[in-house]
Amino acid sequence: MTSFRNFIFLSTGLTYLLIFIGGLVRVAGAGMGCPDWPKCFGRWIPPTSIEQIPSHIDPATFNIVLAWIEYCNRLFGAIVGLSITITLFLGLKHYSHLPHIKWPLISAFGLTLFEGWLGSVLIDTVLNPVTITLHLFFALIIVMLLLYVSQEAYYLDNPDAEKQSKYPSNMKALFGLLAFTLLFEVILGTEIRGGLEMIRKENPMVNSQFLIDMLGPFKYAHSILGFFITVLCALLWYRVVKQSLNPSNLMVQTSTGLLLLIMVQIITGEVLVFFDVIPLIQLFHLWIASWILGIISVQYCAWKRSGLIDE
Amino acid sequence: MNKILYIIVPGILFLAFGANWVIQKADRSHDIPIIKEVPDFIFHDQAGRLFSNERLANKITVLDFMFTSCTGPCPLMTSNMTDLYQEFRNVMEVQFVSVTVDPLIDSESKLKEYADFVGVDDDRWQFIRSDLESTKDLKQNGFMLYAGELPQGHAIKFVLIDQDGNIRKYFDGTDEASLAVLRKDITNLVKELRS
Numbered sequence: 001m002t003s004f005r006n007f008i009f010l011s012t013g014l015t016y017l018l019i020f021i022g023g024l025v026r027v028a029g030a031g032m033g034c035p036d037w038p039k040c041f042g043r044w045i046p047p048t049s050i051e052q053i054p055s056h057i058d059p060a061t062f063n064i065v066l067a068w069i070e071y072c073n074r075l076f077g078a079i080v081g082l083s084i085t086i087t088l089f090l091g092l093k094h095y096s097h098l099p100h101i102k103w104p105l106i107s108a109f110g111l112t113l114f115e116g117w118l119g120s121v122l123i124d125t126v127l128n129p130v131t132i133t134l135h136l137f138f139a140l141i142i143v144m145l146l147l148y149v150s151q152e153a154y155y156l157d158n159p160d161a162e163k164q165s166k167y168p169s170n171m172k173a174l175f176g177l178l179a180f181t182l183l184f185e186v187i188l189g190t191e192i193r194g195g196l197e198m199i200r201k202e203n204p205m206v207n208s209q210f211l212i213d214m215l216g217p218f219k220y221a222h223s224i225l226g227f228f229i230t231v232l233c234a235l236l237w238y239r240v241v242k243q244s245l246n247p248s249n250l251m252v253q254t255s256t257g258l259l260l261l262i263m264v265q266i267i268t269g270e271v272l273v274f275f276d277v278i279p280l281i282q283l284f285h286l287w288i289a290s291w292i293l294g295i296i297s298v299q300y301c302a303w304k305r306s307g308l309i310d311e
Numbered sequence: 312m313n314k315i316l317y318i319i320v321p322g323i324l325f326l327a328f329g330a331n332w333v334i335q336k337a338d339r340s341h342d343i344p345i346i347k348e349v350p351d352f353i354f355h356d357q358a359g360r361l362f363s364n365e366r367l368a369n370k371i372t373v374l375d376f377m378f379t380s381c382t383g384p385c386p387l388m389t390s391n392m393t394d395l396y397q398e399f400r401n402v403m404e405v406q407f408v409s410v411t412v413d414p415l416i417d418s419e420s421k422l423k424e425y426a427d428f429v430g431v432d433d434d435r436w437q438f439i440r441s442d443l444e445s446t447k448d449l450k451q452n453g454f455m456l457y458a459g460e461l462p463q464g465h466a467i468k469f470v471l472i473d474q475d476g477n478i479r480k481y482f483d484g485t486d487e488a489s490l491a492v493l494r495k496d497i498t499n500l501v502k503e504l505r506s
Contacts, residue, residue: 024330028337065340069333279334280327 004090005153011083012146016290018073018080019139023286025073026132026193027279033070035061037123046071077116084112084146091149101152108145111138129194133187140186140290144297151301162306166245169308174239175300178232182293185229188222189286196277212273219273226269233262240299245309251302254295261292341499343471346478350453354410354439357422362408362439364476370406371500372472373493375484376450378413378462379425388467388484393429396436398494404474404501407436412450413462414440454478471496474504 025031034040035057041047042054046067053062088109095101118135125131155161195215212219237255240247268285272278349364356362373395377385392407399405411417417425422438440446443461450458456466469482471493480496483489 020326020330024333028334030337063340065336069337280331283330283334284327 004087004094005150005157007083007087007090008146008150008153011080011087012143012150014076014080014083015139015143015146016287016294018076019136019143019290020283020287021073021076022136022139023283025070027283028066028069030066030069030073031122031127031132032061033063033066033068034074035123037120038074040067040071040074074119077119081112081116084109084142087146095156098152101149101156104145104149104152108142108149111142111145115139115142129191129198132194133190136190136286137183137187140183140293143290144293147294147297148301151298155305162248162250162302164246165248165251165306166309167247167251167303167306168239168243171236171239171303174232174236175296175303178229178236178296179293179300181225181229181232182289182296185222185225186286186289186293188218188225189289192218192222193282212277223269223273226266230262230266233258236299240303243309248302248306251299254299258292258295258299261288261295264288265292341495343479343496343499345473346480347455349472349476349478350449352441352445352449352453354441354445355419356437356439357419357426359419362437366406366437367472367474367476369404369474369504371404371474371497371504372406372408373497374408374410374454374470374472375468376410376412376454376456376465378411378465379417379421380413381462381465383463384467384485388469389429391484391490392436392469395490395494395497396431399435399497402501403435404504405435405497409436409438410446410449411438411440411462412446412458412465414443414446416462469493471500473500 025033034046036042041052041057041062043052046064047053047062048064050062088105091101091105115135115138118131118138122128122131122135192215195218196212199215237259240251240255244251265285265288268281268288271281272285349367351364353361353363373392375388375392377388389409392409396407411422417438417440419440422440426436426438441449447458447461450456450461450466454470456468457464467484469484469490470478471480471482473479479500480493482493
């Protein structure tokens with residue numbers, strides 16, 4: 001049982017790291033570092049010199065640094081896949097009678113296989129923008145499923161958690177709306193990024209500020225929705241911290257953490273728009289968005305469990 | 312909570328430094344090493360104006376060796392150079408230089424005629440000439456290209472030269488794949504020049 005709990009926590013953490021590494025591959029421009037899949041330049045270990053490239057692959061595509069960055073991403077992806085597989089095995093062994101653990105786990109495992117396949121489609125389509133967005137979207141869904149199972153596994157060992165707290169009963173819509181707008185906001189953000197890259201490809205000489213101006217309405221939609229999300233998070237904080245009876249530490253701290261993260265997102269977002277498209281900031285802007293989604297999922301799970309105040 | 316922060320904060324710093332290192336590595340992987348400096352030379356262009364190595368300063372230059380009556384690989388090279396000339400029309404930092412290896416036949420007026428024929432309508436592409444000895448010397452010693460039997464034995468290379476007059480890379484002027492890399496490299500050098 002403890003081994004299951006350790007593995008589900010490990011899988012969740014590793015998946016978050018994988019989202020970070022995936023974003024890193026993207027901002028480093030290493031997505032096509034290996035032009036084939038699953039091998040890299042026809043080899044299980046990427047070539048270290050241009051002589052090792054098979055004749056059917058154009059040697060002009062070889063860049064040893066980008067190849068190794070992409071290869072590390074795939075290797076780490078394989079480790080995460082293995083960890084999720086072990087978690088599924090342990091989960092089914094101990095908790096196959098608990099549908100709220102069994103089904104999210106099976107879904108996470110199935111989506112992980114799907115993600116691997118989507119990775120191969122990405123290479124086949126030379127980084128088609130819609131596929132990139134889907135690749136991220138399903139990674140976010142997987143990590144939310146894993147977080148959900150982690151939390152449920154924790155509650156199995158701590159059955160009294162959240163039972164002393166009472167939160168407003170009609171918060172389901174708020175959680176749902178937040179999750180939906182957040183996912184939509186992430187997709188809008190990746191569209192901005194994809195748009196930037198497309199314009200940059202066609203006009204390699206223009207600077208980033210001009211690029212952002214060329215994007216037009218997309219960036220406003222992203223900012224306006226961001227403002228809406230800020231309001232929703234403030235409302236969530238108010239309901240959980242101020243309108244609840246004896247809210248748990250988890251709920252209070254995650255609510256405050258959520259507001260802090262939203263502030264970080266506003267600052268990093270404005271830096272990207274008004275200063276320069278700095279790859280490292282771009283990377284954290286996306287990664288923090290995945291944390292925010294995670295927190296919403298954790299809060300929903302805790303809220304569902306507690307005693308509710310009828311309003 | 313504080314205990315978690317003690318793990319999370321250093322962890323994030325570690326990720327940030329690591330990611331920054333990787334991003335810089337990836338950026339630098341596009342760098343093109345310096346091969347050598349182009350030596351001093353003074354030639355004349357198709358309008359009879361002086362064209363010396365000083366004209367390479369603050370420009371990204373693509374240079375080749377050709378002659379106008381060549382029927383071998385030159386037409387393909389010229390056609391590829393014309394494509395590049397048209398593609399980088401709006402990038403004033405990029406210039407093209409063709410050095411004739413047949414100065415006895417290729418007079419200034421002949422070069423001018425040839426420039427008009429390939430559609431050169433501004434200063435971004437110069438056709439330059441000198442006497443045979445200086446041409447041989449520049450080609451063999453300056454650009455390290457074979458110059459045994461001019462004009463026929465001329466190289467099919469496109470030479471990429473940076474804003475400081477350094478040779479950065481050689482490309483096969485008749486090969487599409489090689490020219491695809493040249494396009495990327497020109498773009499990277501222009502970015503470097505602008506930053």
